Amino acid sequence: MNKPLRDTDLVPDDDGGPLYAAGKKIYPQRVSGSFRRIKWILMAVCLGIYYFLPFVRWNRGLGAPDQAVLIDLANNRFYFFFIELWPQEIYYFTGLLIVAAITLFLMNALGGRVWCGYLCPQTVWTDLFFAVERLVEGDRRERMRKAEEGWSLQRGSELVLKHSIWLMIAWWTGGAWVLYFADAPTLIKDLVTFQAPMVAYIWIGILTFTTYTLAGFMREQVCVYMCPWPRIQAALTDEWALNVTYKYDRGEQRTSLKKAAQARALGEQVGDCVDCNQCVAVCPTGIDIRNGPQLDCIQCGLCIDACDNVMTKIGRPTRLIGYDNDINIHRRMEGKPEIFKPLRARTVVYSALIAGIGAIMLYALLNRSLLDLNVLHDRNPVAVRLSDGSIRNGYTIRFLNKRGFDRVIAVDVSGPPNAVIHIVGADSIVPDRPMIILARDATTELRVLVDSRPSSEEDLAPSTPVAFHVTDIGLGEVASAKDVFVKP
Numbered sequence: 001m002n003k004p005l006r007d008t009d010l011v012p013d014d015d016g017g018p019l020y021a022a023g024k025k026i027y028p029q030r031v032s033g034s035f036r037r038i039k040w041i042l043m044a045v046c047l048g049i050y051y052f053l054p055f056v057r058w059n060r061g062l063g064a065p066d067q068a069v070l071i072d073l074a075n076n077r078f079y080f081f082f083i084e085l086w087p088q089e090i091y092y093f094t095g096l097l098i099v100a101a102i103t104l105f106l107m108n109a110l111g112g113r114v115w116c117g118y119l120c121p122q123t124v125w126t127d128l129f130f131a132v133e134r135l136v137e138g139d140r141r142e143r144m145r146k147a148e149e150g151w152s153l154q155r156g157s158e159l160v161l162k163h164s165i166w167l168m169i170a171w172w173t174g175g176a177w178v179l180y181f182a183d184a185p186t187l188i189k190d191l192v193t194f195q196a197p198m199v200a201y202i203w204i205g206i207l208t209f210t211t212y213t214l215a216g217f218m219r220e221q222v223c224v225y226m227c228p229w230p231r232i233q234a235a236l237t238d239e240w241a242l243n244v245t246y247k248y249d250r251g252e253q254r255t256s257l258k259k260a261a262q263a264r265a266l267g268e269q270v271g272d273c274v275d276c277n278q279c280v281a282v283c284p285t286g287i288d289i290r291n292g293p294q295l296d297c298i299q300c301g302l303c304i305d306a307c308d309n310v311m312t313k314i315g316r317p318t319r320l321i322g323y324d325n326d327i328n329i330h331r332r333m334e335g336k337p338e339i340f341k342p343l344r345a346r347t348v349v350y351s352a353l354i355a356g357i358g359a360i361m362l363y364a365l366l367n368r369s370l371l372d373l374n375v376l377h378d379r380n381p382v383a384v385r386l387s388d389g390s391i392r393n394g395y396t397i398r399f400l401n402k403r404g405f406d407r408v409i410a411v412d413v414s415g416p417p418n419a420v421i422h423i424v425g426a427d428s429i430v431p432d433r434p435m436i437i438l439a440r441d442a443t444t445e446l447r448v449l450v451d452s453r454p455s456s457e458e459d460l461a462p463s464t465p466v467a468f469h470v471t472d473i474g475l476g477e478v479a480s481a482k483d484v485f486v487k488p
Contacts, residue, residue: 023221025147026286028130029140029278033305042118043127051172054179058082061404064441071181083365086402088372095361099354104229106350108236110342111323112243116229117300122222125173125215126284129166136162140281166216167208174207220285223298230295240341244299245324246279246290249333254290257314272316279303279321289321370402371409373470375481383488390453391416391460393485397468398445401438408473410435415466416452416485417459423448435473452485462487 058068058081065072070079078085085092107114116123136158137143146155178200179187190196191204214222223230237243251273255263263270273290280288282302287294289303301323308318328338378394385391401407411434413421421434424447429435438444448468454460466485471478 024286026220026284027140027143027147028284028286028302029281029306030134031278031282031302031305031309033302033308035301035305039118039127039300039302043124046119046121046124047128051176054176054184060084064404065183067183069180070183073181084402086400088374088400089368092361092365095357099357099361102350102353102357105236106347106354108233109238109241109344109347109350112237112241113230113233113297113299116223116233116298117244120298122214122227123298123300125169125211126219128169129215129219130284132165132169133162136165163216166212170208170211170215171204173211174204177207178203220296220298223285224296234295238344238346239327240325240344242323242325242340243293244289244297244301244304244321245326245329246273246292246321247319247324247329247332248290249329251290251320272311272320274310274314276310278306278310282306369477369479371407371470371472371477371479372400372402373468373479373481374398374400375468375483377483377486381488383486385488386451388453390451391485391487392449392451393466395448395450395468395483396445397448397481398443399438399470400443401440403440405440407438407440407475408435409438410471410473411448412469412471413450413466414469416450416464417454418452419466419485420451421448421468422451450485460485460487 053069054067056068057066058079059066060079065079067079068081070077072079076087104115133143137146146158149155175191182200187196187200191200218226248271250271252271254273254275255270257274260270260274277288279290280286280303282305283289284300284302285296285298287296289297304319304321304323307321311318311320328340331338374397376396376398378396383391383393397411399409408429411421411423413419423434423436426436426446429437436444436446450466452460452464464485464487465482467480467482469478469480
């Protein structure tokens with residue numbers, strides 16, 4: 001007879017367990033199925049982008065770098081295809097991080113730990129290292145047998161080969177990372193001829209070590225003990241979120257295939273689970289999904305494939321393990337149809353936030369000025385009175401020319417009465433108006449003096465708004481910045 005289902009069946013069985021458990025060797029078994037194919041495809045896409053993106057070229061004109069994605073720390077630039085960001089535009093990165101965080105929340109609200117199971121770098125590289133291990137040492141049972149047999153010449157050669165491949169992957173992972181910070185072909189040539197900066201070798205060494213250690217040895221320990229996301233995710237999920245779930249209402253009472261057939265022949269009800277433990281054998285973290293929601297479960301879906309393969313072989317319906325939620329389990333127990341609710345308050349809010357912030361960022365990016373200036377008022381003295389009675393304030397102005405060619409600009413000032421502007425250290429190219437040449441794709445910092453001669457003391461307030469205007473003579477592009485003009 002079926003085991004009575006209780007609410008406590010949904011409670012993880014590790015509640016009240018030790019705060020730390022010693023690591024155990026896990027031998028995940030090879031499995032095939034739809035989720036495994038999805039993981040292979042995502043792995044190929046993610047690794048392909050990471051390893052080969054530095055070699056993609058993008059023509060930005062004469063004198064500009066032609067690497068599609070480049071973090072040019074030496075010149076304080078970030079290039080992403082047609083986008084070139086300056087340090088003053090760090091808010092784009094802030095917006096991108098916010099969108100990424102909300103997207104993670106949305107993914108969690110819809111499909112649980114989708115990020116952990118399919119896209120997290122730790123999952124991707126660990127999966128790759130598992131594949132190498134299986135290729136060299138064999139599948140689960142073969143690896144377990146070899147581990148029990150101890151050392152031999154063949155065993156030693158296999159381990160040397162496996163770790164050599166792991167180190168090559170880790171080394172190329174570190175090597176690919178530094179290629180994002182310099183022209184990739186040039187840096188590779190410099191690395192090979194030992195002419196690259198020492199910091200490049202140091203970073204390659206650091207990332208080689210961390211990749212080899214995290215993906216080759218620590219594996220699920222990173223997810224369980226080091227990563228904060230499982231704890232955060234637990235606080236963000238709700239009863240409607242779909243998670244990889246063992247449908248105990250259908251699987252219990254577990255029994256062997258033979259005993260199940262005998263029970264069914266007698267008209268007794270038994271569950272579909274034949275207790276084959278294939279879901280445990282393929283799990284990369286070694287958990288039993290049938291014990292309910294667990295922190296260790298990264299929800300990669302491999303247990304679904306394993307269970308589906310077994311159900312197909314014994315002629316039972318698939319998806320005994322599948323994406324489901326507690327609500328549907330209780331509804332099935334009550335004889336009600338399943339219900340899914342992807343559109344609910346939190347998913348709508350998350351989607352609206354992503355769309356809103358993304359639209360704002362896109363609008364700001366498409367309409368951003370390629371001519372800009374920042375103004376800093378002198379602190380000491382803030383103002384001086386000249387011998388002719390006029391008042392002078394000093395400023396430091398940083399001009400930003402984000403275009404790939406030199407520009408002639410006129411600098412004007414407004415606000416204080418009878419204001420006159422003087423640029424220190426740069427001769428105007430015309431006598432009657434301050435005009436200077438800004439170098440292409442560069443910042444220019446100049447000291448500027450503004451004199452105001454009010455007709456009377458009452459014409460000038462103690463603090464008067466002042467605006468600086470920069471006009472591109474050729475393109476007519478205008479940029480402005482505000483500050484204050486102070487009366488001594």
